[in-house]
Amino acid sequence: MRAEALKGHLDGLLLATLEDGPLHGYAVKEALREVTGGRIDLPTGTVYPALHRLEGAGLISGAWGVANGRRRRTYRLTEAGHAALSGERAGWQEFATAVTFALKARPWPATP
Amino acid sequence: MRAEALKGHLDGLLLATLEDGPLHGYAVKEALREVTGGRIDLPTGTVYPALHRLEGAGLISGAWGVANGRRRRTYRLTEAGHAALSGERAGWQEFATAVTFALKARPWPATP
DNA sequence: CCTCATAGGTAGTAACGCTATATCGGGCCT
DNA sequence: AGGCCCGATATAGCGTTACTACCTATGAGG
Numbered sequence: 185m186r187a188e189a190l191k192g193h194l195d196g197l198l199l200a201t202l203e204d205g206p207l208h209g210y211a212v213k214e215a216l217r218e219v220t221g222g223r224i225d226l227p228t229g230t231v232y233p234a235l236h237r238l239e240g241a242g243l244i245s246g247a248w249g250v251a252n253g254r255r256r257r258t259y260r261l262t263e264a265g266h267a268a269l270s271g272e273r274a275g276w277q278e279f280a281t282a283v284t285f286a287l288k289a290r291p292w293p294a295t296p
Numbered sequence: 297m298r299a300e301a302l303k304g305h306l307d308g309l310l311l312a313t314l315e316d317g318p319l320h321g322y323a324v325k326e327a328l329r330e331v332t333g334g335r336i337d338l339p340t341g342t343v344y345p346a347l348h349r350l351e352g353a354g355l356i357s358g359a360w361g362v363a364n365g366r367r368r369r370t371y372r373l374t375e376a377g378h379a380a381l382s383g384e385r386a387g388w389q390e391f392a393t394a395v396t397f398a399l400k401a402r403p404w405p406a407t408p
Numbered sequence: 409c410c411t412c413a414t415a416g417g418t419a420g421t422a423a424c425g426c427t428a429t430a431t432c433g434g435g436c437c438t
Numbered sequence: 439a440g441g442c443c444c445g446a447t448a449t450a451g452c453g454t455t456a457c458t459a460c461c462t463a464t465g466a467g468g
Contacts, residue, residue, distance in 0.1 A: 189391050191303030191424075191455055200399045210415050216398060223394040230456055232417060237455095254415070254464060273399055279301050280392050282335040286328060287312045287385055303424055303455075322446050342425055344448060349424095366433060366446070 190224075194234055195243075196272030197224065199265055202244060206260035209235055235259055243268050302336075306346055307355075308384030309336065311377055314356060318372035321347055347371060355380050 190197075201207065201215050209232055217225045238244045243265035246257045261269070302309075313324050313331070321344055329337045350356045355377035358369045373381070 189304040189387065192301045193395055194456075197395065197398050208415075209417095214414095220394045220398050223390065224398060227457070228416075229418085229458070229460090232415095234456080236417090252465075256415070275301065276395065276399060278335065280396065282332045283305055283309065283388065284392065286309050286332050286336060287388060306425075320446080321448095339426065340447075341427070341429090341449085344446095346425080348448090368446075 190226075193272075193276065194226075194230070195238060196269065196276060198231075198234055198238060199243060199261065199269040199272060202259055202261050202265070203269060206258045208256040208258045212259070238265070302338075305384075305388065306338075306342070307350060308381065308388060310343075310346055310350060311355060311373060311381040311384060314371055314373050314377070315381060318370045320368040320370045324371070350377070 197216060198212060201212050201219070207215060210228070212235070213226050213228060213231045235244065235246070239246050239259070241264075242262060244259045245262050246259045249256055249258055309328060310324060313319065313327050319327060322340070324347070325338050325340060325343045347356065347358070351358050351371070353376075354374060356371045357374050358371045361368050361370050
């Protein structure tokens with residue numbers, strides 16, 4: 185998949201992955217890769233800054249913990265994060281429908 | 297629609313709009329707006345640089361003409377542009393399917 | 409011991425689309 | 439005639455975004 189294709193949609197994917205429960209950064213990356221059958225395989229250099237950004241925006245909250253003697257930063261969705269995810273989903277639907285249609289180059293169906 | 301959502305998918309939309317026949321820049325913008333019922337309404341400052349970029353990449357070719365005493369640059373798809381459009385369509389399908397699925401947070405269907 | 413997978417992170421970069429602004433011709437209104 | 443809006447083209451500068459390339463560290467397996 186083209187690398188730059190994600191632009192503007194990454195946040196929603198990360199939020200959706202965290203919706204089912206808290207995960208640490210690497211687990212988010214792995215979950216997304218598995219759920220999409222390898223189609224979306226984000227480099228770690230994309231995931232961690234994005235999570236920091238989302239945390240800074242208050243959409244997720246991270247906490248340091250320890251598992252197997254290793255420190256891990258586990259993130260969970262905040263209230264604002266849940267709301268943002270809804271918005272991302274709606275926005276994606278609208279966007280995807282519009283692009284799919286435009287790529288077909290047919291007139292938009294009448295909505296009376 | 298969120299402004300930055302387009303990133304990475306603009307080229308395909310422009311190429312698709314030019315598929316039905318040559319158009320000048322402003323007409324591309326208008327056609328895209330009408331075909332999507334106003335959902336994709338690109339600012340001219342987005343359209344013109346993008347067309348220049350596509351021309352530089354050899355995907356479209358532009359020619360100056362005159363209509364109503366005014367100079368207009370009309371673009372048409374090149375061979376490479378037709379090929380690129382096919383690629384963009386396939387890429388979009390793949391991408392849209394993956395994102396739609398990931399946003400639902402369900403396991404990817406088995407593909408045996 | 410060394411490598412690999414796991415895990416977290418930063419710096420720097422390039423691309424992309426946006427805002428803002430400028431220009432020009434023609435038509436419309438006063 | 440003068441002023442204004444619309445159609446049409448264009449550029450400069452900006453902020454965001456995701457990427458590549460690195461760095462650090464630990465536990466497991468060869």
